[in-house]
Amino acid sequence: MDLITRRIIAEREGKMDVDLEEYIDPESAKYNDMVEQIRKKLNFTSLRFHRLDDMIESVGIDPSKLCTYCWSGRE
Numbered sequence: 039m040d041l042i043t044r045r046i047i048a049e050r051e052g053k054m055d056v057d058l059e060e061y062i063d064p065e066s067a068k069y070n071d072m073v074e075q076i077r078k079k080l081n082f083t084s085l086r087f088h089r090l091d092d093m094i095e096s097v098g099i100d101p102s103k104l105c106t107y108c109w110s111g112r113e
Contacts, residue, residue, distance in 0.1 A: 046075050058111045064089050 047061055048054045050072070060068040064087075077085035090109045094101050107113055 042076055042079070043072065046072050046079070050075070062090070062110050 060066040061072055063069055073085055090106060
């Protein structure tokens with residue numbers, strides 16, 4: 039629970055073991071609400087995360103050769 043994203047999701051869902059699919063989709067309402075809650079909790083004026091697909095593209099490595107478990111929760 040060191041990651042603020044996990045803490046916020048647990049607060050929103052009332053439990054820790056949840057499907058993260060909507061929380062990792064930057065187009066979903068759950069993702070946007072999570073980011074807004076993090077922004078407020080940290081007292082930031084704005085907050086934005088890099089998109090996983092943009093990060094993968096920027097490193098120029100085949101996605102099958104990258105470990106993205108920390109972002110997607112998928113092995």
